[in-house]
Amino acid sequence: MPTVDNPTEKTLAELGIRDREAVIEEFAKIRERFDFQIGLPADEIRKLMLQEAWLGSESEPATSLRNFWVGRKRGVLALINDNWLKPAQPVLKPVVGAELNRLKTYIETRLEKKRLSLVEDQEKKSSAKDRVDLSLPGVIRPVGTHHLIRQVFQEIEDIFVSIGFSVVEGPEIETPYYNFEALNIPEFHPVRDDMDTFYLELPKGAPTPLLLRTHTSPVQIRTMEKRQPPVRVIVPGKVYRRDNPDATHSFMFHQIEGLAVDADITFCDFTGTIDYFVKQFFGESVKTRFRPSYFPFTEPSVEFDVSCVFCGGSGTAKSGGTCGKCKGSGWIELFGAGMVDPAVYGFVNYDPKKVSGFAFGIGIDRLAMLKYGIDDIQAFFQNDVRFLRQFP
Numbered sequence: 602m603p604t605v606d607n608p609t610e611k612t613l614a615e616l617g618i619r620d621r622e623a624v625i626e627e628f629a630k631i632r633e634r635f636d637f638q639i640g641l642p643a644d645e646i647r648k649l650m651l652q653e654a655w656l657g658s659e660s661e662p663a664t665s666l667r668n669f670w671v672g673r674k675r676g677v678l679a680l681i682n683d684n685w686l687k688p689a690q691p692v693l694k695p696v697v698g699a700e701l702n703r704l705k706t707y708i709e710t711r712l713e714k715k716r717l718s719l720v721e722d723q724e725k726k727s728s729a730k731d732r733v734d735l736s737l738p739g740v741i742r743p744v745g746t747h748h749l750i751r752q753v754f755q756e757i758e759d760i761f762v763s764i765g766f767s768v769v770e771g772p773e774i775e776t777p778y779y780n781f782e783a784l785n786i787p788e789f790h791p792v793r794d795d796m797d798t799f800y801l802e803l804p805k806g807a808p809t810p811l812l813l814r815t816h817t818s819p820v821q822i823r824t825m826e827k828r829q830p831p832v833r834v835i836v837p838g839k840v841y842r843r844d845n846p847d848a849t850h851s852f853m854f855h856q857i858e859g860l861a862v863d864a865d866i867t868f869c870d871f872t873g874t875i876d877y878f879v880k881q882f883f884g885e886s887v888k889t890r891f892r893p894s895y896f897p898f899t900e901p902s903v904e905f906d907v908s909c910v911f912c913g914g915s916g917t918a919k920s921g922g923t924c925g926k927c928k929g930s931g932w933i934e935l936f937g938a939g940m941v942d943p944a945v946y947g948f949v950n951y952d953p954k955k956v957s958g959f960a961f962g963i964g965i966d967r968l969a970m971l972k973y974g975i976d977d978i979q980a981f982f983q984n985d986v987r988f989l990r991q992f993p
């Protein structure tokens with residue numbers, strides 16, 4: 602309903618209009634009101650129609666404006682007809698009639714113009730939306746790359762595959778048998794303390810405990826169970842230990858296990874293979890050495906060192922002073938390895954009198970850090986693109 606003090610709700614007599622001039626003036630006011638409304642933007646029109654509590658205010662602004670002015674029953678023109686013209690004094694009727702007709706034509710013409718311009722606007726908008734501008738630059742989506750760890754895996758696999766090794770994989774959830782016992786690590790063996798292990802929570806009565814493998818060595822056993830010698834495999838994968846995270850420790854890291862078993866594999870084959878690999882990976886100029894070490898599943902066991910890749914083995918940093926990476930020794934510890942302990946063959950039904958072999962376990966994260974000069978292992982796992990982008 603139009604507002605309470607809407608003059609068109611009253612008769613001219615009630616409004617105190619008694620002569621021609623006053624009639625013309627009153628029509629002029631109505632026209633001004635119309636001009637004001639039609640000049641408003643669409644959402645202002647909508648607001649106004651709501652304010653006026655106009656019945657058609659929920660529809661299109663242009664439509665409700667039209668209904669508000671020329672609607673048959675309650676439109677302003679209809680009200681003027683009913684309240685001003687019909688009850689007008691005979692002397693005023695001609696001027697009221699003439700003014701009403703003029704107003705009607707005026708309003709109709711302007712409403713039609715407005716409608717046309719709104720339609721045109723709408724068309725312009727939608728055709729701009731549909732138009733395809735072939736000259737615009739395309740959307741460039743960043744192409745992902747392999748993570749540095751994945752790249753180093755690939756590099757190492759390529760080197761070993763080129764000398765006759767094949768790649769096998771094994772489960773990350775293991776039984777204590779494969780992770781420890783079959784590798785000659787009985788329960789209560791002190792080595793188990795070094796490999797603080799994550800055990801899975803299992804329902805009561807589960808047939809065997811399960812753990813997250815602490816090294817890739819269980820795949821040695823799984824492979825030998827399935828294959829007869831000659832065996833030459835490498836095993837890339839994730840391993841888990843209950844280590845507190847710091848610059849060199851992570852509860853999850855990566856290893857590549859290597860295993861070669863055949864008749865007559867000697868210690869020379871072993872060191873030659875490792876030396877070849879290290880030189881391929883770090884460059885011909887590096888030197889290697891090994892030191893006695895201990896693993897329950899290899900005998901003898903060694904720890905392989907490479908001449909420090911940062912100071913060229915001199916122990917002195919480029920800036921003078923002691924090399925911080927090798928602490929002045931000129932050597933960096935690389936990984937553990939050794940000749941397969943004959944006891945292990947017992948677990949896989951190989952005859953230790955007929956076969957011999959070697960095994961090694963390379964920490965990938967450590968190797969990648971050495972080769973690419975990364976000083977915090979956590980950088981691999983934080984997924985910071987500023988880090989990842991440096992290794993496209």
Ligand code: PHE
Nearest residue numbers: 816818896937938960961962
């Ligand atoms: N599995 C050992 C470790 O994770 C590494 C190793 C593998 C040593 C094979 C010798 C032979 O520490």
